Amino acid sequence: MEEIRRALAQVYDPCCAEKGISVVDMGxxxxxxxxxxxxxxxxxLTSGWCPFAARVLDEMKLAAETVAGVDTAEVxxxxxxxxxxxxxxxxxxxxxxxxxxxxAVTDRDAYLRQHARTEEAS
Amino acid sequence: MIDDAFVxxxxxxxxxxxxxxxxxxxxxxxxxxxxAFHATLTPDNATTLPPEDFLRDWTPTDIxxxxxxxxxxxxxxxxxxxxxDLYRDGLSPWEECAELASRDPERTVFWGSVNPLEGRRxxxxxxxQVKEFGAKAFKFYNVRYDYGTPYPWRxxxxxxxxxxxxxxxxxxxxxxxxxxGVPLGPQPVEATQTWDMDGAAAxxxxxxxxxFHVGLPFIDETCWQLIRFPNLYASIAATVNFSVRAPRMxxxxxxxxxxxxxxxKIIWGSEAPLFHPQWALRAFMDFQIPQDLCDGYGYPQLTDxxxxxxxxxxxxxxxxxxxxxxxxxxxxxxxxx
Numbered sequence: 001m002e003e004i005r006r007a008l009a010q011v012y013d014p015c016c017a018e019k020g021i022s023v024v025d026m027g028x029x030x031x032x033x034x035x036x037x038x039x040x041x042x043x044x045l046t047s048g049w050c051p052f053a054a055r056v057l058d059e060m061k062l063a064a065e066t067v068a069g070v071d072t073a074e075v076x077x078x079x080x081x082x083x084x085x086x087x088x089x090x091x092x093x094x095x096x097x098x099x100x101x102x103x104a105v106t107d108r109d110a111y112l113r114q115h116a117r118t119e120e121a122s
Numbered sequence: 123m124i125d126d127a128f129v130x131x132x133x134x135x136x137x138x139x140x141x142x143x144x145x146x147x148x149x150x151x152x153x154x155x156x157x158a159f160h161a162t163l164t165p166d167n168a169t170t171l172p173p174e175d176f177l178r179d180w181t182p183t184d185i186x187x188x189x190x191x192x193x194x195x196x197x198x199x200x201x202x203x204x205x206x207d208l209y210r211d212g213l214s215p216w217e218e219c220a221e222l223a224s225r226d227p228e229r230t231v232f233w234g235s236v237n238p239l240e241g242r243r244x245x246x247x248x249x250x251q252v253k254e255f256g257a258k259a260f261k262f263y264n265v266r267y268d269y270g271t272p273y274p275w276r277x278x279x280x281x282x283x284x285x286x287x288x289x290x291x292x293x294x295x296x297x298x299x300x301x302x303g304v305p306l307g308p309q310p311v312e313a314t315q316t317w318d319m320d321g322a323a324a325x326x327x328x329x330x331x332x333x334f335h336v337g338l339p340f341i342d343e344t345c346w347q348l349i350r351f352p353n354l355y356a357s358i359a360a361t362v363n364f365s366v367r368a369p370r371m372x373x374x375x376x377x378x379x380x381x382x383x384x385x386x387k388i389i390w391g392s393e394a395p396l397f398h399p400q401w402a403l404r405a406f407m408d409f410q411i412p413q414d415l416c417d418g419y420g421y422p423q424l425t426d427x428x429x430x431x432x433x434x435x436x437x438x439x440x441x442x443x444x445x446x447x448x449x450x451x452x453x454x455x456x457x458x459x
Contacts, residue, residue, distance in 0.1 A: 018312050051155055101418075112349055
């Protein structure tokens with residue numbers, strides 16, 4: 001199972017490839033089961049209308065089938081659970097949700113002044 | 123009006139889903155993708171159309187009826203779609219939008235659209251759309267499909283984008299929309315991100331830019347840009363349609379926008395006929411950010427005042443129209459739906 005997870009960590013989420021965020025980091029993966037060389041992988045989509053869903057399924061299937069002991073893999077989208085941002089890894093959260101929660105910002109304008117300056121300096 | 127709010131809908135497309143209009147399998151797949159969007163997000167208390175009723179050529183008469191006769195909308199933007207590699211006519215040709223606007227010249231506003239990669243030809247067409255067809259703004263799409271290949275271009279490109287912005291200003295137009303996020307098919311996603319809006323907004327401070335679909339899924343990027351540039355706005359078209367099926371997701375998006383960008387910078391849009399405008403209007407008017415999200419994350423509540431601004435007042439202001447005068451002239455009594 002861990003080998004399959006590692007292989008899937010090389011498949012990038014189509015909207016975040018340039019940020020280096022994998023389908024595993026995005027929290028798309030729900031379960032992996034292997035029986036007699038057949039892997040069954042359940043995933044959640046971040047959105048039901050993802051136009052890249054077919055590509056993600058293909059790439060995950062191909063990645064899983066590179067793992068020793070896996071003859072065929074089937075990747076299935078599950079719909080009985082909604083993807084939420086809680087599923088993001090810490091690294092993905094840092095890259096995608098870089099604005100702090102408002103509750104952590106005592107003064108929005110001060111935050112803006114401070115961080116806009118930092119951005120200009122960098 | 124819905125309740126006491128004037129509704130200025132920032133986007134409707136007279137889609138041409140006639141199968142003969144689609145270029146082969148990719149066009150057919152994109153039509154089906156939009157149908158899935160319609161079927162997935164339309165709530166139980168509204169009508170989900172069967173594919174044969176949805177996947178057809180929607181005429182200006184159809185759009186007019188849906189928006190004005192079947193919903194509490196007071197004004198509308200008729201907006202082209204130039205998906206010219208997927209559909210023979212681009213899916214919503216600008217001529218059809220101009221025709222839709224001509225049916226209700228006071229209520230329906232035509233936004234033009236050209237392909238900036240076409241250089242002189244694009245500038246000439248802008249002139250024609252403004253002078254002959256009364257375009258009040260322009261909408262651009264950063265990934266063009268042409269000759270079987272996607273051609274991304276950036277809003278901060280001095281050679282591609284700036285000439286069309288300069289032409290708009292020369293024509294007296296200071297409002298420009300851009301499709302961001304929500305890839306229209308298998309596009310290079312990075313070109314749909316919003317980072318290029320900094321350069322556009324800084325170089326053209328007298329043009330107001332509207333980022334459609336709040337750049338989803340790149341909401342933090344969009345917020346970060348809106349707060350730093352007074353001339354950037356965000357349209358919740360297509361985003362608001364998550365408000366019933368995925369209310370906490372919508373609550374998070376609107377909560378972030380309200381906190382970081384403020385209620386003056388958010389614009390309404392129905393995407394009719396992809397979604398019927400009325401259910402989204404009702405859902406938005408009734409929407410409250412769940413209290414645990416306000417308490418836990420610090421989002422401000424979506425107030426009645428914010429709803430009024432988002433539903434119409436902000437877009438009236440962007441068109442240079444007086445809010446109170448326009449309301450007294452064009453507001454229609456609420457239907458109570």
